[in-house]
Amino acid sequence: MVEITRKQREIQQRTQEILRVAKPILIAEGLQALTMDRVASHMQYAKGTIYNHFPNKEEIVLELAIEAMKLRHKLFDAGASGDRPARMRLMTIGVACEFYTQRCSEEFQVEQWMRNANIWDKSSSERQVIIRQCEAGCMQVVARLVRESLEQGDLPALDHLSPEEMVFGLWAITFGSQILTASSPSLEALGVFDPIRAIRIHCCRLLNGFGWQPILDEHQYLKLVENIAAEYFPRFEQIQREHR
Amino acid sequence: MVEITRKQREIQQRTQEILRVAKPILIAEGLQALTMDRVASHMQYAKGTIYNHFPNKEEIVLELAIEAMKLRHKLFDAGASGDRPARMRLMTIGVACEFYTQRCSEEFQVEQWMRNANIWDKSSSERQVIIRQCEAGCMQVVARLVRESLEQGDLPALDHLSPEEMVFGLWAITFGSQILTASSPSLEALGVFDPIRAIRIHCCRLLNGFGWQPILDEHQYLKLVENIAAEYFPRFEQIQREHR
């Protein structure tokens, strides 16, 4: 028993070690720079050993993505907790998104790599299923807030939209802005000086447009977001630290 | 003189031919399947010749992206034309975005490839500048509508947002939804059944949230978008055809 447990722990540790080595390579130099050769040469193990843990490099990326999405999920959960008004908890999740993109930028980048078609083609379906479950989990945290608000009357009935489709819009604007920020080298040259604040405002306007109570004007909203950020960033940092 | 001109035309034609060959490879099989060998083998020219036109394959992708963004620009221009109310012209641009993603899906995909970090690392700054100009051009078409509406009072003053930052939100939600649709294998499993309609509604709510006149309810808005699509799709198709 003890014997087995120790060996298993060693193996798990090595798996973790592989991930720790692979992550910065992927982040700094991209998918094609992430080769089994390089991972092995950064460890005291041989290439074949890596293959005992992951059948191909795509699975490594997926595993990193799973870790990343679990962290996101935890942040979302933390943001959605408490007995504040639903819209405020939603705003906190927005702040969690900002935190994730800015302070967990490696995880954020890993999530983008995960969306690469090559990776889905080559990896096993088991890990793909886990990824989708993580995605659905995050979606549900937010959708639950929408449902709650609908029930309590804070949010007027959505005629043509499922709660998840309501979330989809928020997801799209958040995600889209982050991708654009990351991949458009000079948003400033385009006239976009503060993309984060801009998206905050858009979210405010969007929720106002849906009539989600309490309606907030930009001033109030920006102030509130600042307060939430100040309060929750430390909590999020704590979660980040605990997440290995 | 004549001699040179003929030669130059031949060179331009060859450049076009290279792009015509490279595009379907990139679309169907991705960046790593796009090799100079394959491009050459699909033409009557040799690999070395390709190198006389493009110093590396990344430049080919960037050139394809420039073509794609020029088409997008034309569609945006067409959508922004006429003397209809600004918000309606903005909606037409939204329809142009949908058209572009759905009917010019190859160009849309090329634009995504362009955002790949590897490509920016390896390509020349000249083409990168052109890309940014195209991007700025599209941005300006929409920003001009925002400015016009602000001047005419259709859109209340934006306290904390430049017109471009106003556009940025629309860009983010549109772009983000399209990326998510393309890369999340089963939005439906997440509860998102009609992402296109969902985003239409979100755009409606967002603009309403900004108080952009005329305020439209979802029903009116969806109906209106349908009408615009019916009217403008043929025009867009014409533009697409003319764009070689």
Place this chain on the structure above:
Amino acid sequence: MVEITRKQREIQQRTQEILRVAKPILIAEGLQALTMDRVASHMQYAKGTIYNHFPNKEEIVLELAIEAMKLRHKLFDAGASGDRPARMRLMTIGVACEFYTQRCSEEFQVEQWMRNANIWDKSSSERQVIIRQCEAGCMQVVARLVRESLEQGDLPALDHLSPEEMVFGLWAITFGSQILTASSPSLEALGVFDPIRAIRIHCCRLLNGFGWQPILDEHQYLKLVENIAAEYFPRFEQIQREHR
């Protein structure tokens, strides 16, 4: 004592199990697909355990070949039995060859693999000796018939040929035809439509050429072979079944 005996039986059973697992892999996918990893993964034992039974995969192949040749030997013995005329018993062995190639095609293929040079290079001489003994055993079954016929005057004296060299010719034509049939993708395209019947006729003519009594014309011979096949195939099947 009992303890040891039980252990020994377990070991023998495991050896058999390894052979049962290895055989279909070798047959269906060839020598290079037969890896210790695959064998182990098809059993409840680990790779290291396999190495306790066979020092390398070549020995597994040789052991399979020994089993195969033992079956061949049994079939030959059955064909050579009875008190019919020697030439008829020889024909029965010919039928046994056909049975072996057709109905014991796995064993037949294993024998071919055994002839692969790599296997002889890597395997131990003990098993190689056993193989040769099996080969000699089969040879002797037939050679005995030749000797008997020579003594009884059915077969005229062979001036320049040992009885074994007489058998060698029959072995060569039988074996050669089977290899050619197995490895020439389209004998039919070469004009060879029924290789089995063709070889039956050649054997008839060859024995006639040696003056082996009773001389038979093709018609009689083919008819006789059919009868022998009808009578002996069930017996051969019985032997095959008993051979595990």
Place this chain on the structure above:
Amino acid sequence: MVEITRKQREIQQRTQEILRVAKPILIAEGLQALTMDRVASHMQYAKGTIYNHFPNKEEIVLELAIEAMKLRHKLFDAGASGDRPARMRLMTIGVACEFYTQRCSEEFQVEQWMRNANIWDKSSSERQVIIRQCEAGCMQVVARLVRESLEQGDLPALDHLSPEEMVFGLWAITFGSQILTASSPSLEALGVFDPIRAIRIHCCRLLNGFGWQPILDEHQYLKLVENIAAEYFPRFEQIQREHR
């Protein structure tokens, strides 16, 4: 023109050089020892260069086999020439077979490798077609002699056998004996002391069994074969030398 021709010649020479390097490796150490790495390291060229000539190592083996079978074909043609009686020309082809197996033993071995299933699986169908054409060519040289003898009445009508099936028997016994000789380490231990003479005798008896005129007894036949061998081996050696 001259330019192209020179380059093409250089390429052809390099192709030949690859074959010259690959052949002894295949002969001496077998298929799995024949690696592109080794071939390259034995030349002054890089591995990639080998791949410009042959898409995989299996094609190299097939190309070697094509060369080998062309040599066989030439020897058969030489043996079948002249206006001697058909049966004598057939014997000369038999001598050519012996010459091929003994003096062109490398080519003979290459032909055996060609029959390896792996090679057929991985190689291009173009070369496979050529192989089959070579095989059919050799078959036809002999089948033509059979047909001629049938027409001239030297060989009684074959009731149940096509001329090619007649040849098949000779092919099988010749081929089979050569394989057995090559792969049974100690025929002598089995009682087979002179397999070549044995097969000569079997061929004699077989043809006698078919009533092929002139009927020859063993003594005459062996003597005649010796004479043919003495006369034709120098010619065959000449052909072998000319075959590069």
Place this chain on the structure above:
DNA sequence: CATGAATGAGCCTTCATTCAT
């Protein structure tokens, strides 16, 4: 300018064998 053979580093993967537990 066009050509396209040559390069050779590098990629992903396999697997027979070892050996500490």
Place this chain on the structure above:
DNA sequence: TATGAATGAAGGCTCATTCAT
């Protein structure tokens, strides 16, 4: 004795780039 993770050499193959013609 059984285990199975680790090894690491080796294999097949690719491809961006160069350069002599």
